[in-house]
Amino acid sequence: MMEQYQHLKAKVGDALLFFRMGDFYELFQDDALVASKALNIALTARNKQQDDPIPMCGVPIHSAESYIDRLLQQDFKVAIAEQLEDPSQAEGLVKRDIVRVITPGTVISSTILAPKEHNFLASIAVTPGGAGFAYVDVSTGTFAVTSWESPDWQQALYREYTRVQPREVLFPEPLEISLDIMQSTSDTFSATLQPWAAHYFHLERAYRTLTQQFAVRSLEGFGCEGHPLGIAAAGALVAYVHETQHNTMTHLNGLRLYSTGDFMVLDETTRRHLELTYSPVSQGRAGSLLALIDCTLTAMGGRLLRQWLSQPLCQLQALQERQEAVAELVEQSSRRARLRQALDTLSDFERTLSRLALGTVTPRELIALCRSIGRLPAIEAELRACSSLVLTTLAAQWDSLRDLADLIANAIVDDPPATLRDGQVIRSGYHTELEALREQGASGTAWLNHFEVQERQRTGIPSLRIGFNKVFGYYLEVRKAHLSQVPAEYLRKQTLVHAERFITPALKDREVHMLRAAEEALSLERRLYEALQCQLAQHLHRIQQMAQILSQLDGLAALAEVAVARQYCRPTLDDSDILAITDGRHAVLETMCQEERFVPNDTFLDCERRQILLLTGPNMAGKSTYMRQVALIVILAQIGSFVPARSAHIGLVDRVFTRVGAQDMLGKGQSTFMVEMTETANILHNVSARSLVLLDEIGRGTSTYDGISIAWAVIEYLHTHGDLRPRTLFATHYHELTALAASLVRVHNYSAAVQERGDKVLFLRRILPGSADRSYGIQVARLAGLPVPVLQRAQQLLTHFESSSSPSGVASGKRRMAPQITPGFQPGSQLSLFEPLMTQLLHELRSLDLANLSPSEVVTTLTELQQKARRLP
Known part of the structure; x- marks a missing residue:
């Protein structure tokens, strides 16, 4: 038997082999060591008395799926070796073979898969100039492919990979081109990277694999001709499915070719920021837009x-x-x-x-x-x-x-058992031979009942009863109090604490007939059921x-x-550049507002007059919510949904860009500011005239001068670069940026309205025309619960700064005085608040290239430096 195991194990490589033995799947040797630890089940041994016992462990067949699921979650593969014949009828060793290899991307069990989520297996074919990307859900038959042949194919591939979120990804081995997805990580999903022999990706072989799968001469009917990389990826995928499933997978009978250009681009960053299908708060779909709709x-x-x-x-x-x-x-x-x-x-x-x-x-x-x-x-x-x-x-x-329903209803009982091996699946009257076998079983049961009554009367033993188990078959059980009345022809078979079990020749003879009839009936039921499956599979x-x-x-x-x-409205959709929303609401947050009513807001953007809305105002006043709600309304409109607003007119958006939130990627060695700049760079490089751009607090992760300069330059770029003019919402705490509205005609100032009540502030949640005159940071800090001494000191410093100049360095016309030192503060214990400004001034002075400046530029530059120097204490 172990030779058979070794032969099958050699066929499945690194997969854990579940070896069928009766009602259990057993694992041996290294597989047993690995599985027992991964599943936290008992590790035992075969041939314990020998010098070199074989490690083994096992799981019951009826609960095997739960164990397999746990192994798949740990990125193991599981090979199933089934018994191909009835052990009772086998001559010698029971025949066994591999029937399936279950990998993370090829699961079909309903007990393992999430009902409303796909389980995709993906494949990637690459060349220096492009890539093909195919994915299939073996559990549903969904099969799609796309490809790119352009300089930015790596970015396009990564976006599609993170959108599809495959459970397992095939790539050619050896892989001659470095792929970004190989190093990628995500909070929302994880994929098993599976190398697959490069020859499966060769165009000729992949083409042949697909035409054989679909029983066609060419792929022209699927629109795939002229897409060699897509064909390579899809063909390799089908070959892997055949290899692991040991089946032709006839439900994979179609392939959908699509272009990513037909759909709005939503990269991983945007989906994460907008919480479309996953919320970091719940660590799942609860609280996401998907959960709502x-x-x-x-x-x-x-x-x-x-x-x-x-x-x-x-x-x-x-x-x-x-x-x-x-x-x-x-x-x-x-x-x-x-x-x-x-x-x-x-x-x-x-x-x-x-x-x-x-x-x-x-x-x-x-x-x-x-x-x-x-x-x-x-x-x-x-x-x-x-x-x-x-x-x-x-x-x-x-x-x-209807014809398929009739096939099933005529063949199967109304309330069948969970599995075929339990029997009594096929409806009475469906098959003559099966009825005869069942009648034999029924007559045997009647004989047993009669025999039991007969023996009670003949022996005078009132406790005598007939029982059955898989070890001894049918038996007569007698309590020990009546053992003296047991006839001599009874043959003792088993001794229990309170009873003895016996057999008789007549009982064993009847047992042979009954068990043979039951086995034949079960075997016939299996054949009839398989025939029904074949009929339906057509x-x-x-x-x-x-x-x-x-x-x-x-x-x-x-x-x-x-x-x-x-109470959503039907939006007007067209090819214009208008984005007009009346009384728009945040689809998710409005359902969570319990203590206060959600306040709706209007939005109007276009490319000619009102391209960029510059939002100012305090934290917690609703700027980020407002930006996100605009994006969600656009996305809902472009899936064909009604939207949370009183009215909406949406000129189609080809891509939504977001730079909101402050998720650090410290695991990748990236700070908040680095992530912010990377995401901003991605936006500026890929934005189009039909894009919607949301930028929140650009430049806050660095010094004030640097932050203002970057934010200022980004707004100018979005406003004046070429003919792009993307519709943009830009939130900032840099009030200096509001001056841009005077020089850039398509920039308009808006602010989050507040109402002051003494030293407290009421957030009105309204986004109105005009800029904010202050940020109310101390009031927000008070709401957050900062200690009173800290708040008092902050107010003292704020009063000083406001009476001289803002910390961002814009002079108010008054000479700045050094702030009064708080009692107990030790001078020299930390750098002055203004030392970085002096350092920056010196850096600018050292960096001047006087030889390449005109006389007028020298005068202008020195004047600016002098003004900055005068603002220093």
Whole structure:
């Protein structure tokens, strides 16, 4: 047996081998050492009496999936070696072979996977000038590919990689080009990097793999011709799936080629800042935009809605068609309610069909599918009454699947057991031979009941009963108080504390007949069930098509439900550069406001007159919330949703950029300021005329002069560089920047309104025209609970600074006096507040290149330096 194990282990390499032995999966040798530690289960040994016992551990088959899941979460792979014949009928060693290798990206078990999340396996093919990226969800049949051949392909690949969030990624080995994703880390997901032999990525082989998978002569029908890198990535992916699943995976019968240019670009930074699908507060989806809008009632609808949110549309016609469908469901409230009531009872068609393709679908899953198909007529009736283009198109593609439901209902009992090995799965009357075998079993049970009564009467033993276990089979049990009455022909088989167990020739003869009939019945049930699976598998494409229709319908109805429940409006969408929102609200935060009502705000941006809104005002006054809510409204509009506002007019946005928050990346050796500058550089290099840019507190992580200079230059660049003119919201505490509105015609000052009440401040949460005259930092510090002495000293220093000049170095016209030293302060214990200003002045003086300055430039420069010097104490 160990030779068989060693042979199978050699076939699976670094995967942990689950070796089927009866009702357990056993692991041996090094695999046992690793698995026992990873799973925290007992480690024992085989051949303990020998000098070199073999380490072993095991898990029960009925709970194996939970153990496999724990191993996958630790990035292990698991190979399953099943028994290919009944041990009772095997001649010699039971035949075994590898039936599947389960990797993080090839999981199909419903008990392991999150219902509303995809589990993607991805593949990357690269050359010096481009990349192909393909991904598949083996559990649903979703299969897509894209490619890039441009100088910025690394950035495009990284963005798509972080959007898809694969669980496992294949890359050619050896990898001749360094990829950013190999060093990437993320708070929201982690991927197992899996090297895969380079020859699988060769174009000719990959092309052949795909045409064989789809049973076609060319890939022209999928639009893939002319995309060699995409073909390479997709072909290598299919080869890996075949290799690990030991199956042709017939539900992978289509490949969607897409261009990332058809969708709004949302990079990892933007998704993180806007908390689209993940909230760092909850460490999950709770508190995210997805959690708010996901009113879907089916798992497949939930997965589709997540995809829509990760890929907002940039194609106006498709967007307007989806919006029209949502609008119809908003208006038809009764129809929407009936649709959702019917959808609420549906099982997960997509994941059922994947297990059907693999031959692992359970009887209960098939009955759930059958009952779900029974609900389709009610959905169809409502759908055919709709008039919008998207909904009428779905109705035209409708398939009742009634014939498949009849196949299942005729074959399987209404309430089947959890697994096929429990028997009694096939309905009575379905198969003549099975009925005969079951009658034999029933007659045997009747014989046992009669025999038990007969023996009680014959022996006079009232406690006599017939029992059964897997070791001894059927037996007669007699309590020890009646052992003296046991007939001589009874053969003792087992002694218990309070009873003895016996057998008789007649009982054993009947047992042989009954067990043979039961085994034959179970074997026939298995064959009939497998035949049913094969019949159903011929119609996988039909089930898949209906899954896509139902998921779209569920996603659209969910958006309509949210729109009604939250009182959203239907936005106007067009190709203009206008972004006009009346009484806009933050979709997520408005649902969390318990102590105060959420205050709505207006927004107007365009590229001609009001391109950049410069926001000033104190912390906690609502600037960041305002910026985020504008971005969320745009994103919601471009997935076809209604939006949280009284009205909205949105000219399509091709990309949303954000630089908000202060998440340090210290693990990468990057400070807050370095991250801020990196993200700002990314924005300035990639911004377009249709982009929406959100910049919050640029320059705050360095000295005041540096910060103001950088922020000032960024605003000028966004305003004047070429013909880009991206719509921009720029929040700052540098009040000096408000002067830009006087010289840059498309910059407008706005501020977060506050109301002073003595030494306290009330945040009104309103964003109004005009600049703020102060930051109210001390009032915010008071709300945060700083000690009173600190607040008093801060107020003293603030009064001094305001009476002379601002700490940013802008003179007020009065000579600055050194601030009074606080009692107990030791002079020289730290650097003066103004020493950095002197250092900077000296640096500027040393850096002057007088030989290359004109006389007028020399005069101007020296005048500026003199003014700075006079402001020093």
